[in-house]
Amino acid sequence: MSKNYHIAVLAGDGIGPEVMREAIKVMNAVGQKHDFTVTYEECFVGGAAIDHCGTPLPEETINACDKAQAILFGSVGGPKWDHLPHSQRPEAGALLPLRKRYGLFCNLRPARIFPGLNALSPLRADISAQGFDAMVVRELTGGIYFGTPKGREGEGDNERAFDTEVYTRAEIERIARVAFKVAMGRKKKVTSIDKSNVLASSVLWREVVMMVAEDFPEVTLEHLYIDNATMQLIKNPAQFDVVLCSNMFGDILSDECAMITGSMGLLASASLASGSFGLYEPAGGSAPDIAGQGIANPIAQILSMALMLRHSFGEIEAAEDVEKAVARALKDQIVTADLARAMPDAHIVNTVQMGDAIVERLGD
Ligand SMILES: NC(=O)C1=CN([C@@H]2O[C@H](COP(=O)(O)OP(=O)(O)OC[C@H]3O[C@@H](n4cnc5c(N)ncnc54)[C@H](O)[C@@H]3O)[C@@H](O)[C@H]2O)C=CC1
Numbered sequence: 001m002s003k004n005y006h007i008a009v010l011a012g013d014g015i016g017p018e019v020m021r022e023a024i025k026v027m028n029a030v031g032q033k034h035d036f037t038v039t040y041e042e043c044f045v046g047g048a049a050i051d052h053c054g055t056p057l058p059e060e061t062i063n064a065c066d067k068a069q070a071i072l073f074g075s076v077g078g079p080k081w082d083h084l085p086h087s088q089r090p091e092a093g094a095l096l097p098l099r100k101r102y103g104l105f106c107n108l109r110p111a112r113i114f115p116g117l118n119a120l121s122p123l124r125a126d127i128s129a130q131g132f133d134a135m136v137v138r139e140l141t142g143g144i145y146f147g148t149p150k151g152r153e154g155e156g157d158n159e160r161a162f163d164t165e166v167y168t169r170a171e172i173e174r175i176a177r178v179a180f181k182v183a184m185g186r187k188k189k190v191t192s193i194d195k196s197n198v199l200a201s202s203v204l205w206r207e208v209v210m211m212v213a214e215d216f217p218e219v220t221l222e223h224l225y226i227d228n229a230t231m232q233l234i235k236n237p238a239q240f241d242v243v244l245c246s247n248m249f250g251d252i253l254s255d256e257c258a259m260i261t262g263s264m265g266l267l268a269s270a271s272l273a274s275g276s277f278g279l280y281e282p283a284g285g286s287a288p289d290i291a292g293q294g295i296a297n298p299i300a301q302i303l304s305m306a307l308m309l310r311h312s313f314g315e316i317e318a319a320e321d322v323e324k325a326v327a328r329a330l331k332d333q334i335v336t337a338d339l340a341r342a343m344p345d346a347h348i349v350n351t352v353q354m355g356d357a358i359v360e361r362l363g364d
């Protein structure tokens with residue numbers, strides 16, 4: 001008898017619904033081939049939820065997520081909602097509370113240059129030819145995005161606004177342990193990113209990471225300050241394996257990693273807690289500059305769905321099938337507009353055609 005999984009689908013804003021349709025299409029196709037079905041409940045979130053229900057994270061959406069085995073998330077936000085008070089906007093009012101509610105402290109962002117896409121990296125050809133295959137392990141429920149006090153007060157020249165970067169020893173230790181375990185299955189190197197020359201929270205970060213490293217003697221540990229890390233990623237991306245970051249540093253560095261691979265539209269992510277539940281979403285945002293044109297790259301959403309198959313359902317072969325189909329489509333030079341530069345023989349397709357090309361390349 002075939003297995004059934006139940007998920008909540010929160011497409012959100014901008015390109016979210018466009019790329020989500022393709023991920024669902026690929027998910028249904030790969031399920032047929034690997035003998036499982038996925039039922040899903042579509043819910044409003046973010047700006048779309050504000051427009052339909054008056055709030056970025058409606059009760060019905062929370063209830064649907066509570067009942068689901070995983071959440072497939074698109075992206076939220078856009079200029080339409082930027083006038084709202086910060087806590088009522090799609091990002092701080094929906095996405096961050098979802099991450100917190102489900103304890104999704106661990107954000108995995110795998111970034112690699114796909115075969116055939118070397119020429120697309122904005123780096124010099126000799127640098128990108130050395131390859132890039134990194135895993136950003138980002139702490140996701142602590143740090144400056146969640147720390148208190150946070151706010152705005154006073155008026156005139158004395159008006160001020162403030163955020164607080166806070167990390168407990170336990171929060172650092174649990175994400176560091178994930179990073180070292182991930183490294184054990186890869187090239188056994190962890191680069192920990194901090195700003196311990198300035199920030200007290202980073203001093204603790206470095207101390208705890210060094211303590212955890214003692215339990216993983218086979219793993220090489222390096223520390224980089226965040227400013228140097230942004231530079232090293234451009235200078236020599238091949239030096240990185242697992243990149244261990246706080247919430248904000250990981251947010252920033254992962255966009256840079258995405259671009260080294262060719263486009264923001266390629267970078268998937270898994271947000272995990274300690275069990276099998278997870279939220280899976282592209283690392284990029286709602287891309288208002290291209291939304292509604294049918295040209296967004298659906299690969300980050302499709303690969304996020306593959307991460308869901310792997311981490312939440314243990315459907316490893318199906319996940320690999322999707323990942324290989326994506327790689328085959330790119331190797332065949334079928335690309336959306338964001339990847340079309342420096343590929344004179346590329347077949348430039350729209351979002352739906354990219355999804356079709358991936359479905360056609362799933363294994364038998
Ligand atoms: N997880 C989420 O829901 C996130 C939401 N946001 C929100 O998204 C909105 C836009 O943010 P931006 O800073 O512009 O970042 P963004 O990631 O949406 O876009 C940055 C650039 O990458 C391109 N891009 C992103 N995804 C793409 C795709 N799938 N295919 C082709 N090109 C793609 C965009 O066209 C744009 O040029 C904001 O409201 C922001 O707060 C931003 C990041 C994550």
Ligand SMILES: CC(C)CC(=O)C(=O)O
Pocket residue numbers: 091092095096251283284
């Ligand atoms: C709301 C933001 C923290 C989302 C984002 O930029 C990200 O998770 O990469």
Ligand SMILES: [Mg+2]
Pocket residue numbers: 251252255283284
């Ligand atoms: Mg980001």
